Structure formats: structure tokens, C-alpha cells
Amino acid sequence: MAATLLAARGAGAQTLRGTGEVxxxxxxxxxxxxxxxxxxEPFEKESGVRVRVVGVPDLAKLHAMVANKAVExxxxxxxxxxxxxxAGQDMLxxxxxxxxxxxxxxxxxxxxxxxxxxxxxxxxxWSTKTYGTRSPAGWKxxxxxxxxxxxxxxxxxxxxxxxxxxxxxxxxKDRLYPLDADxxxxxxxxxxxxxxxxxxxxxxxxxxxxxxxxxxxxxxxxRMIELQRGGVPVGWTFDExxxxxxxxxxxxxxxxxxxxxxxxxxxxxxxxxxxxxQAFPLxxxxxxxxxxxxxxxxxxxPTSPGNIERQFRVDSAWWAKNVEEITKRWLAxxx
Amino acid sequence: xxxxxxxxxxxxYPVGRMLVAELGSDxxxxxxxxxxxxxxxxxxxxxxxxxxxxxxLACLxxxYPVAYTLATAPRWLAAPLLVLVVVxxxxxxxxxxxxxxxxxxxxxxxxxxxQAIGLTREPLALVYNEPGVYVGMIHILLPYMIxxxxxxxxxxxxxxLRAAASLGAGDWQAFRRVYLPLSLPGVxxxxxxxxxxxxxxxxxxxxxxxxxxxxxxxxxxxxVREALNWPLAAALSCVLLAATALVLLPASRxxxxxxxxxxxx
Numbered sequence: 213m214a215a216t217l218l219a220a221r222g223a224g225a226q227t228l229r230g231t232g233e234v235x236x237x238x239x240x241x242x243x244x245x246x247x248x249x250x251x252x253e254p255f256e257k258e259s260g261v262r263v264r265v266v267g268v269p270d271l272a273k274l275h276a277m278v279a280n281k282a283v284e285x286x287x288x289x290x291x292x293x294x295x296x297x298x299a300g301q302d303m304l305x306x307x308x309x310x311x312x313x314x315x316x317x318x319x320x321x322x323x324x325x326x327x328x329x330x331x332x333x334x335x336x337x338w339s340t341k342t343y344g345t346r347s348p349a350g351w352k353x354x355x356x357x358x359x360x361x362x363x364x365x366x367x368x369x370x371x372x373x374x375x376x377x378x379x380x381x382x383x384x385k386d387r388l389y390p391l392d393a394d395x396x397x398x399x400x401x402x403x404x405x406x407x408x409x410x411x412x413x414x415x416x417x418x419x420x421x422x423x424x425x426x427x428x429x430x431x432x433x434x435r436m437i438e439l440q441r442g443g444v445p446v447g448w449t450f451d452e453x454x455x456x457x458x459x460x461x462x463x464x465x466x467x468x469x470x471x472x473x474x475x476x477x478x479x480x481x482x483x484x485x486x487x488x489x490q491a492f493p494l495x496x497x498x499x500x501x502x503x504x505x506x507x508x509x510x511x512x513x514p515t516s517p518g519n520i521e522r523q524f525r526v527d528s529a530w531w532a533k534n535v536e537e538i539t540k541r542w543l544a545x546x547x
Numbered sequence: 548x549x550x551x552x553x554x555x556x557x558x559x560y561p562v563g564r565m566l567v568a569e570l571g572s573d574x575x576x577x578x579x580x581x582x583x584x585x586x587x588x589x590x591x592x593x594x595x596x597x598x599x600x601x602x603x604l605a606c607l608x609x610x611y612p613v614a615y616t617l618a619t620a621p622r623w624l625a626a627p628l629l630v631l632v633v634v635x636x637x638x639x640x641x642x643x644x645x646x647x648x649x650x651x652x653x654x655x656x657x658x659x660x661x662q663a664i665g666l667t668r669e670p671l672a673l674v675y676n677e678p679g680v681y682v683g684m685i686h687i688l689l690p691y692m693i694x695x696x697x698x699x700x701x702x703x704x705x706x707x708l709r710a711a712a713s714l715g716a717g718d719w720q721a722f723r724r725v726y727l728p729l730s731l732p733g734v735x736x737x738x739x740x741x742x743x744x745x746x747x748x749x750x751x752x753x754x755x756x757x758x759x760x761x762x763x764x765x766x767x768x769x770x771v772r773e774a775l776n777w778p779l780a781a782a783l784s785c786v787l788l789a790a791t792a793l794v795l796l797p798a799s800r801x802x803x804x805x806x807x808x809x810x811x812x
Contacts, residue, residue: 272772297775368758369773409675410758419645423652425675539774544587547761 227311228255228478233262234471238289240267241415243492250488255478261471271297274463278303283465287472289329292528293371293535295459299325300532305462311473313480321497326459327476331495333455333514333523334372337431337448339421350452351380354428355403362427365420368410370542371535372454372526373400376430379452385524393538397545410546421446437493437512453523455495455514489513569781578782588766588783592790595762598677598752599745602684603738606692609685610737614696615730618703632693640687644754647683648674651755675757683751688744692737699733739795746791763787 236252238244244265252263266285271294277283278298290298298304304325314322321328336354338347342362348354354364354376366373374396375388381399383392409426411417417435420426422444436448460479462472478484485501486509488494495515502516510516514523531538569575582588613632617625635643650656651674658670673679703726711721749764763783770780 270772272775275775368753408757412753412758416648416754419648419652423649424654425652536774536776539769540776540779543761543766543769544585546758547587547591547766 228259230261237285246491286466286468293531296532308473312477326461328497329458331515333453335453337429341445342427363408364428365409365426366430456526574778578778603741610692618700679755683755695737696733
């Protein structure tokens with residue numbers, strides 16, 4: 213058994229050997245640090261390919277790079293709708309499943325244009341100092357000023373604010389799409405006076421909660437966990453959370469396409485994915501990784517069984533089609 | 548002239564090319580129609596001009612005494628003071644904006660002090676609104692104003708003030724009738740610089756405004772980065788550029804005419 217395992221490992225290692233470098237564009241901070249430890253460094257050791265990490269993924273930049281044939285990034289950690297919009301304009305390389313092993317991936321995360329990187333979730337978060345043992349159960353409570361008086365912060369992005377508005381008005385989470393944008397904006401218009409801060413960047417979530425600037429927040433599960441681990445009195449729930457899937461993509465004309473595919477292949481290893489989730493409790497694409505995680509980690513992942521059913525998945529395809537029009541309306545709405 | 552060439556080649560050409568590429572098509576014309584017919588865009592433009600003007604005026608009032616002190620202080624004192632003025636340039640704009648968030652938030656240092664000394668009972672809303680944007684923008688732009696003023700003030704001959712005194716002018720009169728007019732070119736240069744810089748701000752208003760203070764540059768950024776609606780972004784940039792030119796050209800003419808004889812060249 214050990215021998216076959218070793219042999220399998222040996223074969224894998226052989227195919228991943230390469231030369232030169234691969235430029236990875238990912239999100240900064242402790243997230244990129246965790247990726248470096250769990251994936252990039254061991255990949256360098258095994259393949260001999262140098263991994264250069266740059267930040268941060270930017271649709272407009274990538275679009276301009278590909279349009280002008282000056283592609284600086286080989287592998288990009290992209291939001292789902294980013295991938296679909298670029299694919300729609302023929303700006304991506306197809307995933308080479310001759311290099312990337314597909315068998316153990318969650319089927320919908322082994323796409324034509326990318327493989328799943330992480331799944332994350334926007335959830336209801338609150339101050340337990342303000343509400344004690346009372347917990348908001350979803351977005352209806354989040355916007356209920358009588359039941360939960362207090363100050364509120366939301367992410368200054370229409371995705372997934374439109375979905376959250378519809379949920380607050382009682383639309384069932386399996387019947388959100390195609391979004392009724394007119395209705396969502398009407399509901400948001402009513403809720404608007406309740407929202408004290410529209411935050412621009414995810415990094416503001418800890419500042420807002422630590423500083424007791426708000427009592428309720430549309431936050432990411434990872435930031436809420438980070439706050440709890442730091443001893444800040446906050447609560448949060450996966451109930452009615454909006455989970456989204458990111459993908460690793462390779463821009464068309466990437467200089468180190470081959471190396472990018474190899475790093476993607478390495479990213480699918482369940483042991484490394486399990487190690488990554490210790491630092492960052494996010495959904496990972498290999499089904500087998502979940503069996504290697506301790507119970508406490510599983511409980512924190514947006515996509516583990518038991519959690520995923522409580523949330524809804526944001527439909528990247530709908531957003532890729534409608535984001536231009538919605539962004540226009542959204543800017544006029546918040547500004 | 549070399550500087551002008553530099554600007555034309557490295558700034559004028561790419562900006563011009565971008566505008567032509569994005570606006571030359573039917574989508575460009577449609578974008579302008581959209582700007583003209585949507586009241587929201589006019590509101591944002593008016594707000595941008597208002598915020599920028601307010602910040603410029605505030606920086607002038609705050610910066611003038613500082614620059615005056617720097618220019619008239621003995622050299623051993625002026626040098627370290629000048630360093631203090633320049634230090635913020637080395638700190639990233641983002642870091643400084645975040646620092647203001649932490650200081651001005653409801654449980655922040657400023658509110659805690661105000662409540663501790665009994666001036667206020669409830670925390671004041673100091674940030675995530677328009678005043679918060681003013682604080683952040685003034686802090687970031689003030690050094691530019693001080694340096695513009697200082698450059699002109701340092702060239703003012705101190706013997707002119709002594710001459711005024713010898714002719715019977717009091718301190719205030721000498722300042723008002725000699726020093727102030729001589730420093731006006733600095734006031735003009737600093738104000739124009741700040742006004743133009745202020746028009747293009749987007750990180751600070753987006754963070755400190757709590758998403759509620761949308762300025763033109765915030766819109767441009769969103770249309771470029773999120774909507775990928777480059778024609779609309781280009782049209783907005785065009786309008787901002789035109790508005791800037793509209794203010795700058797007459798302003799620079801008037802201010803030059805007012806420059807009194809004998810002012811520093």
C-alpha cells in the first residue's frame with residue numbers, strides 16, 4: 213500500500229517537473245500567505261518552478277493585458293463572474309485536463325475555463341455585546357430595526373446585496389434567480405436609511421466590528437471567524453449566507469501557461485487543501501480533502517455538508533450577464 | 548519646454564488615445580447622452596466640485612499660518628519643522644485613510660476623549676460621512692498647500708517689511724499691505740494645485756465616506772474596474788477634465804492679473 217502510494221506520488225512528481233517561473237496573481241495578506249505555505253512553497257520544491265506572487269486580481273487590468281497582448285499573469289485567483297466575463301470574450305486558456313487531475317474534483321468546480329480555488333460566504337454577523345444571546349436568523353432579522361435596533365454595515369457591492377434584499381422580503385432561497393432587480397432595488401431603497409456604512413473593502417470588516425462602529429454587518433465568514441478567534445464579542449451564522457465560488461484561471465497568451473497548469477494540478481491535492489483550510493476556513497475543490505479535515509474545521513467551511521444547505525449559491529452566470537447594468541443602478545442607489 | 552514635451556508624450560498621448568478609442572464609437576456617443584440625461588451624474592459632479600473647493604479653502608486657512616511660520620523662522624528651527632510637514636508623503640494614502648477610520652470611529656480615540664472630558668455624552672458621527680471625507684482629504688492635501696506657500700514666502704525679502712515698519716506701518720498693516728499681496732502667487736498656485744488634486748480623489752472618499760459620498764473619480768473607478776464600462780468611464784473623465792479646464796483657465800488668468808508689481812517671479 214505504502215509502496216503504491218509512493219509510486220503514485222513519484223509519477224505525479226515527475227509530470228509536474230518544469231523550469232522557469234509562474235506568476236500567480238492572488239489576493240494579498242494572510243490569505244496569500246496561507247496559499248504560499250500550503251501550495252506554492254511545496255510546489256516549488258517538487259517541480260523546480262519558481263512561483264512569483266503578485267496582487268491583486270483585477271478584471272480591468274486583466275482585460276487590458278489580454279487585449280494588448282502583454283499578459284503578465286500566468287495564473288489568477290478570480291471571482292466566478294470574472295472568469296465567465298473573460299471567457300465570454302475569449303480571453304482565457306482552456307484548462308488542460310491532461311495535466312490537471314479531474315477525477316476527485318467536485319464536478320461543477322472542474323470547469324472548461326478554470327478549476328475551483330476557494331468558496332467563501334457573505335453571512336449575517338452581529339455584536340454579541342449589543343444583542344447578548346439573541347441571534348438574528350437571516351436577512352429578514354438583519355433589516356428588522358424593531359427586533360434588532362442598532363447600526364448596520366453592508367458591503368458596497370450589488371452582489372450579493374440584491375439577493376439579500378430579496379431574501380429579507382421572503383423570497384425563498386432556491387427561487388432567487390433570475391433576480392428581480394427592480395424589486396430588489398425597491399426593497400433596498402426602503403432599507404437604505406438603516407445602513408450606516410457601505411464599506412468599500414473586506415479589510416474594513418474587522419475595523420468596523422472592533423471599533424463598535426456597527427452592531428450588524430454583512431461580513432464574510434472568514435473575517436467573522438478571525439474576529440472571534442481574536443476575542444472580539446461577535447456572532448455569525450451560515451443561515452441564508454451567500455456563498456460564491458472563485459476559480460483559478462489562465463489568461464489567454466500567458467507566458468508560462470504550462471507551469472500554470474502544473475500549479476493548478478498541484479492545487480488539487482487533498483492533503484495540501486486540508487492544510488490550507490486550517491489557516492483559512494474556505495471551501496476547496498477536491499472532495500477527498502474534506503475527509504482529511506478535523507471536525508472543527510469542517511464546521512467552519514461554507515461548503516461542507518450541513519453548512520452548504522443553509523446557504524444559497526450566488527449565480528455567477530446571472531451576474532456576468534447583468535453586472536454592467538446593475539452596477540450603474542447600484543452606484544446611483546448608494547451615492 | 549522639455550517638461551512640457553515629457554507631459555505631452557507620457558500623459559497627453561495615452562490619455563488622448565484612450566479617449567479617442569473609447570469615445571470614437573457609437574457607445575461613446577451613447578455614454579455622453581447617458582451622462583447628459585441622468586441627473587445623478589450632475590449631482591455627483593456638483594458634489595465633487597463642492598468638496599474640492601471646501602478642502603482647498605480649509606487647507607489655505609490651515610496652511611497659511613504654518614507656511615508663514617516656516618518662512619520666517621530661523622533656519623535651525625525651519626528645517627526640522629519642514630521635515631514634519633513632508634513626513635506624511637512617505638506614508639501610503641491607504642494607511643493614512645485607515646488611520647483616520649480608527650481614530651474617528653464611534654469607539655475611537657477622539658470620541659473616547661470627548662466623552663471622558665464630558666464634552667459629549669453620545670459618540671459623535673465623525674467619519675463614514677462627508678465631514679469624515681473632509682478630514683481625510685485635508686490631512687492628505689495640506690502639505691502640498693504648505694509647500695506651495697512656503698516656496699513663494701521664502702523668496703519674500705524681509706527688508707520690505709522692515710521698510711514698511713520704518714514708514715510707520717504697524718505689524719498688521721505691514722502684513723496686510725506688503726506680505727499678503729507678495730504671497731498671493733503662492734496662494735494661487737497652492738489653491739489651483741489642491742483644487743485639481745481634490746477633483747481626482749477616490750480612495751479617501753470611498754473609505755471615509757462610508758460609501759455615501761460618491762465623487763466623480765469613485766464613479767470612474769467603479770465603471771472601469773467593476774462594470775468594464777470603459778466608454779462611460781471615458782465620458783465621465785472627459786467631463787471632469789473639461790470642468791477642471793473651465794475652472795483653471797479663467798482662474799489662472801485672473802490670479803495672474805492680480806499679481807502686484809514687485810512680486811516674486
